[in-house]
Amino acid sequence: MKNVLIVGATSAIAISCARIWASEKASFFLIGRDPSKLQQTADDLKVLGATAVHTCILDLNDFNQHEEALDECFSLMDTVDITLIAHGTLPDQSECERDVAVALHEFSSNGLSVISLLTLLANRMVMQASGTIAVISSVAGDRGRPSNYLYGTAKAAVSVFCEGLRARLFKSGVHVLTIKPGFVDTPMTKGLSLPGLLVVSPEKIAQCINKGITKKSNTIYAPGFWFFIMMIIKTIPEFIFKKMNL
Amino acid sequence: MVDTLSSWGRYPAFPQTPHFTHWRGDLSDDLSDLASSYGSTLPYGQGRSYGDSCFAKTDHVLQTAYLNRFISFNRETGVIVAESGVTLEQVLSLVIPCGWFLPVTPGTKFVSLGGAIANDVHGKNHHVRGTFGRHVLSFNIVRSDGQKITCSLQENSELFSATIGGLGLTGVIESVELQLIPISSSKIDSSTIRFGSLNEFFSLSDEFDSKNEYSVAWVDCHVKGSSTGRGVYMTGNHSDSGDLTVNVKRKMSVPFTFPFSAINKMSLPLLNSGYYHLHKAKPQQAVINYEPFFYPLDRIEHWNRAYGRAGFQQYQCVIPENNAESAMHELLAAIASTGSGSFLAVMKRCGDIVSPGMISFPMPGLSLALDFPQSSSLNSTLFPRFDTIVREAGGRLYPAKDAHMSGEDFRTFYPDWKKVEKLRDPALCSRFWQRVIS
Ligand SMILES: Cc1cc2nc3c(=O)[nH]c(=O)nc-3n(C[C@H](O)[C@H](O)[C@H](O)COP(=O)(O)OP(=O)(O)OC[C@H]3O[C@@H](n4cnc5c(N)ncnc54)[C@H](O)[C@@H]3O)c2cc1C
Numbered sequence A: 001m002k003n004v005l006i007v008g009a010t011s012a013i014a015i016s017c018a019r020i021w022a023s024e025k026a027s028f029f030l031i032g033r034d035p036s037k038l039q040q041t042a043d044d045l046k047v048l049g050a051t052a053v054h055t056c057i058l059d060l061n062d063f064n065q066h067e068e069a070l071d072e073c074f075s076l077m078d079t080v081d082i083t084l085i086a087h088g089t090l091p092d093q094s095e096c097e098r099d100v101a102v103a104l105h106e107f108s109s110n111g112l113s114v115i116s117l118l119t120l121l122a123n124r125m126v127m128q129a130s131g132t133i134a135v136i137s138s139v140a141g142d143r144g145r146p147s148n149y150l151y152g153t154a155k156a157a158v159s160v161f162c163e164g165l166r167a168r169l170f171k172s173g174v175h176v177l178t179i180k181p182g183f184v185d186t187p188m189t190k191g192l193s194l195p196g197l198l199v200v201s202p203e204k205i206a207q208c209i210n211k212g213i214t215k216k217s218n219t220i221y222a223p224g225f226w227f228f229i230m231m232i233i234k235t236i237p238e239f240i241f242k243k244m245n246l
Numbered sequence B: 001m002v003d004t005l006s007s008w009g010r011y012p013a014f015p016q017t018p019h020f021t022h023w024r025g026d027l028s029d030d031l032s033d034l035a036s037s038y039g040s041t042l043p044y045g046q047g048r049s050y051g052d053s054c055f056a057k058t059d060h061v062l063q064t065a066y067l068n069r070f071i072s073f074n075r076e077t078g079v080i081v082a083e084s085g086v087t088l089e090q091v092l093s094l095v096i097p098c099g100w101f102l103p104v105t106p107g108t109k110f111v112s113l114g115g116a117i118a119n120d121v122h123g124k125n126h127h128v129r130g131t132f133g134r135h136v137l138s139f140n141i142v143r144s145d146g147q148k149i150t151c152s153l154q155e156n157s158e159l160f161s162a163t164i165g166g167l168g169l170t171g172v173i174e175s176v177e178l179q180l181i182p183i184s185s186s187k188i189d190s191s192t193i194r195f196g197s198l199n200e201f202f203s204l205s206d207e208f209d210s211k212n213e214y215s216v217a218w219v220d221c222h223v224k225g226s227s228t229g230r231g232v233y234m235t236g237n238h239s240d241s242g243d244l245t246v247n248v249k250r251k252m253s254v255p256f257t258f259p260f261s262a263i264n265k266m267s268l269p270l271l272n273s274g275y276y277h278l279h280k281a282k283p284q285q286a287v288i289n290y291e292p293f294f295y296p297l298d299r300i301e302h303w304n305r306a307y308g309r310a311g312f313q314q315y316q317c318v319i320p321e322n323n324a325e326s327a328m329h330e331l332l333a334a335i336a337s338t339g340s341g342s343f344l345a346v347m348k349r350c351g352d353i354v355s356p357g358m359i360s361f362p363m364p365g366l367s368l369a370l371d372f373p374q375s376s377s378l379n380s381t382l383f384p385r386f387d388t389i390v391r392e393a394g395g396r397l398y399p400a401k402d403a404h405m406s407g408e409d410f411r412t413f414y415p416d417w418k419k420v421e422k423l424r425d426p427a428l429c430s431r432f433w434q435r436v437i438s
């Protein structure tokens, strides 16, 4: 039976993944900041078959607490088979342009907190010499767009960090998976007007993630068609790209 | 952000803009936000209602699809508590392996618990278990004034009764506590037998309904004269032994909406007659999976698209016992004479178990459900003819399937509508309600 650590466990995408593993009787250590949502998530996973569900309330911008939370997790579980890092926010880009404090805070939520966690986590995973660290980045990290480049910057940092970490941990038997979802219908995108055809459910992303973990993929686009979309977007020369209103 | 929603019949065409709620704690705010932005809204489950009862008056619905978490499940007592957007399919996948089953199920598993309550749905076991609402132990409902109210037969019983079959008007159901029934196997012992006339159907039903958990009949509505009302009578019971497995079949799908209806005057008589002759005159016994027994149509995703862009309407009525046979004759004769009519007209004898719901559809008697490809003559000629027969026989129509019922008829069929109207949340109103109340 799998032991699973989820950071940002009340994310819709994370919950959909957790439901798959709960039906396979996994045990969970869930980290999130909202006690009520965390409890609701834990109840659901227990009903669906989870062997055990531990919860840990933590605002991930509180870096000082990261170590303690991971200590607790690793004291409860002798090995962690899957870690999923799923927390994130979708910043208001125009606010980030007006207010440095907001910009840095959002960069912290989406970038620094992940770097802090992964650094601490990597060392523990190396000690157990097994398991997968799955990190949700985004297609937004592949290219800087005027409408959300603060978010994109943080995700780009996460993607590159994961790439380096993957190469470092490879030799010790720990796998790192980078997940780049496109548009997903979750609370994060609530109220946004997105192109309906490209929006998928969190369940669909969860299937992609689960497959990526099983197959030990390195970087996956979720769903896979985003690979082609981003391939095209990445090849647009800068002098054209900067004139496009994306 | 996602595409607009329709109802299952895709008629009438009032595209609904969905507004999703993701967490129980957000329900109250989401409801008041929608009310202040648009005036009013309506909860929307899986849109498996046929007509306009799941359409908000404002065409902005509060979608419960993501309120789909389980809260608890007692494997010893079979009591399950879940959010209202949980579907019957989700429930079955969880509970069957533990030896439990839904106490009542409609002909599709793709409906939400909230929707099953709001239409107080019935199934093939109405004669022994009554409606879905009878098995609901309690629910929490959120109202636009910010109140969250727990309702059961004991607590806030008036709101409980108004909400069961209450068409989503009395508040948004947040979570549901449901009593399941125990099963020893996921298989069904089924038996089918052909009948040559309505009269024969009634004798079969009189003799066998009470001995079986499930019973239903299909009628060929394309024959006239002495064979009027010929069809196939089916019964079923949960098998005593066998395994407890969830059926997961690969689904087929109708990939796009047909430009015109594939179900039409040419194809229907063939389909009907073919189905009739597929079954033997002698009783046939078989042990089958629960899926094909309860949900034959669920295998074909989006089957409603086969009815073409114009969509289709279902006509479902129930006729009280005393007048059932004569009225059913008249209805079938009316259908056969127009040559339109339905593939798989479904007949079900409803029992006398009373529902807690104030305006629930079933009554002791015979229910008939028919599908018709949409055409303007339905509302102008055919349905008014049927309505007269139903009205005179003291029967009524099912709001969950309705896109045509007159306000006068509704108010006569459901005199307790006034009580529901009094308890209606001012922030909730459907196109159906607006149509039949004013
Ligand atoms: C193939 C097929 C077979 C069917 N067979 C049967 C049958 O045998 N017997 C039967 O009775 N019905 C049957 N139906 C009808 C279906 O069961 C009902 O229409 C059911 O209510 C649909 O549920 P839904 O989740 O799709 O709700 P929707 O259609 O989305 O909504 C139905 C009503 O429920 C309300 N509602 C939804 N969620 C909530 C909530 N959280 N709180 C308050 N109100 C809510 C809506 O406002 C609306 O009034 C069938 C439908 C199909 C497509």
Ligand SMILES: NC(=O)c1ccc[n+]([C@@H]2O[C@H](COP(=O)([O-])OP(=O)(O)OC[C@H]3O[C@@H](n4cnc5c(N)ncnc54)[C@H](OP(=O)(O)O)[C@@H]3O)[C@@H](O)[C@H]2O)c1
Pocket (backbone or CB within 6 Å): A008, A009, A010, A011, A012, A013, A014, A032, A033, A034, A037, A058, A059, A060, A061, A085, A086, A087, A088, A089, A109, A136, A137, A138, A139, A180, A181, A182, A183, A184, A185, A186, A187, A188, A189
């Ligand atoms: N949705 C998309 O279209 C999309 C596309 C690409 C990538 N992604 C990425 O996918 C991941 C999951 O997002 P989602 O779509 O599932 O949205 P979501 O449901 O809104 O999940 C985001 C989660 O992150 C949590 N969170 C944010 N900041 C936190 C903090 N400081 N401390 C603790 N928890 C924090 C939120 O907690 P609260 O619930 O308490 O706020 C929430 O549970 C994110 O990394 C996101 O960037 C999403």
